Amino acid sequence: MKGLILQSLSGYYDVLASDVIYRTRARGNFRKRRIIPLVGDQVEFKPASLKEGYLLEIFARKNSLVRPPVANVDAAIVVVSCQQPAFSANLLDRQLVMLEAQKIKPVIYFSKQDLLSDQELKNFTKVFIAYACYPVFEDSVKLQEYLQRQLKQQVLVVMGQTGAGKSTLLNKFDPTWNLTTREVSKALSRGKHTTRKVALMAWKGNYIADTPGFSSFELKNLDSQNLRQLFPDFWPFQSNCKFRGCLHQNEPACAVKAAVAAKKIAASRYQSYLQFLEELQQKKPKYNRRKD
Numbered sequence: 001m002k003g004l005i006l007q008s009l010s011g012y013y014d015v016l017a018s019d020v021i022y023r024t025r026a027r028g029n030f031r032k033r034r035i036i037p038l039v040g041d042q043v044e045f046k047p048a049s050l051k052e053g054y055l056l057e058i059f060a061r062k063n064s065l066v067r068p069p070v071a072n073v074d075a076a077i078v079v080v081s082c083q084q085p086a087f088s089a090n091l092l093d094r095q096l097v098m099l100e101a102q103k104i105k106p107v108i109y110f111s112k113q114d115l116l117s118d119q120e121l122k123n124f125t126k127v128f129i130a131y132a133c134y135p136v137f138e139d140s141v142k143l144q145e146y147l148q149r150q151l152k153q154q155v156l157v158v159m160g161q162t163g164a165g166k167s168t169l170l171n172k173f174d175p176t177w178n179l180t181t182r183e184v185s186k187a188l189s190r191g192k193h194t195t196r197k198v199a200l201m202a203w204k205g206n207y208i209a210d211t212p213g214f215s216s217f218e219l220k221n222l223d224s225q226n227l228r229q230l231f232p233d234f235w236p237f238q239s240n241c242k243f244r245g246c247l248h249q250n251e252p253a254c255a256v257k258a259a260v261a262a263k264k265i266a267a268s269r270y271q272s273y274l275q276f277l278e279e280l281q282q283k284k285p286k287y288n289r290r291k292d
């Protein structure tokens with residue numbers, strides 16, 4: 001049978017096939033091939049009526065995340081708190097770049113606007129405008145309406161900093177999920193995220209995974225030459241740069257820098273770009289051993 005891995009828990013994989021969930025285990029040959037089945041994997045399996053069945057094959061993945069370990073992710077709700085923890089453009093941009101690199105559609109949700117004073121909220125309009133190339137929501141009902149309209153049979157993850165409000169948001173999606181929320185101070189002071197089992201929850205024709213939060217985010221496996229392709233707000237401009245391979249760094253006649261100066265690209269986005277670029281340029285190149 002063919003199905004979708006919905007849950008992974010201590011070596012067991014729960015596979016959904018035609019509305020029935022089958023418990024399975026991975027066969028030894030996966031371990032030999034160093035393939036670890038992931039939630040979100042499309043699989044072929046042999047069901048068993050009394051005992052658990054066996055996974056036979058894992059079909060090619062479109063992408064896979066490490067945190068959370070989920071494969072074939074179509075879209076991500078990036079939960080960003082306006083306060084507590086304080087908004088960090090850098091951290092948001094890191095998440096967006098990583099999602100772009102994996103071809104996962106980001107949807108941004110700004111939480112905790114109720115904690116902002118009128119003046120602070122006014123200042124935040126700049127932030128919202130900076131991300132106009134993405135779907136941005138501050139209202140959880142509108143977010144749900146958008147997701148229902150746009151997505152069918154898709155795998156979604158909810159990601160964001162520790163204490164950003166991921167579980168609180170998901171409980172609005174479906175109160176019966178009853179996900180535990182914690183005060184931010186407690187969550188942050190422990191310095192670690194709570195581990196939960198990895199599971200996709202069915203939601204209005206789609207599947208959603210809650211993700212443990214993080215406090216820092218490293219850019220991995222990215223090529224400095226390709227970074228500019230991961231900023232969709234640069235796309236309308238960068239074909240006009242004088243130099244074909246312009247990295248928008250020190251090159252003359254750079255259309256992206258001009259767009260930043262003309263406030264068509266947010267300065268904070270360009271700053272993130274430059275910082276990530278330098279970070280990637282400073283990473284030591286990896287040498288692969290020749291096989292001959």
Ligand SMILES: Nc1nc2c(ncn2[C@@H]2O[C@H](COP(=O)(O)OP(=O)(O)OP(=O)(O)O)[C@@H](O)[C@H]2O)c(=O)[nH]1
Nearest residue numbers: 112162163164165166167168181182183184187213
């Ligand atoms: N005022 C206000 N508080 C919120 C909002 N969303 C979440 N919170 C609070 O923020 C705290 C953290 O929320 P959680 O939903 O547990 O955050 P999380 O992102 O799931 O956190 P981790 O699981 O640790 O990654 C809780 O005390 C929530 O009640 C909001 O929109 N406004």
Ligand SMILES: [Zn+2]
Nearest residue numbers: 241246248254
């Ligand atoms: Zn340029």
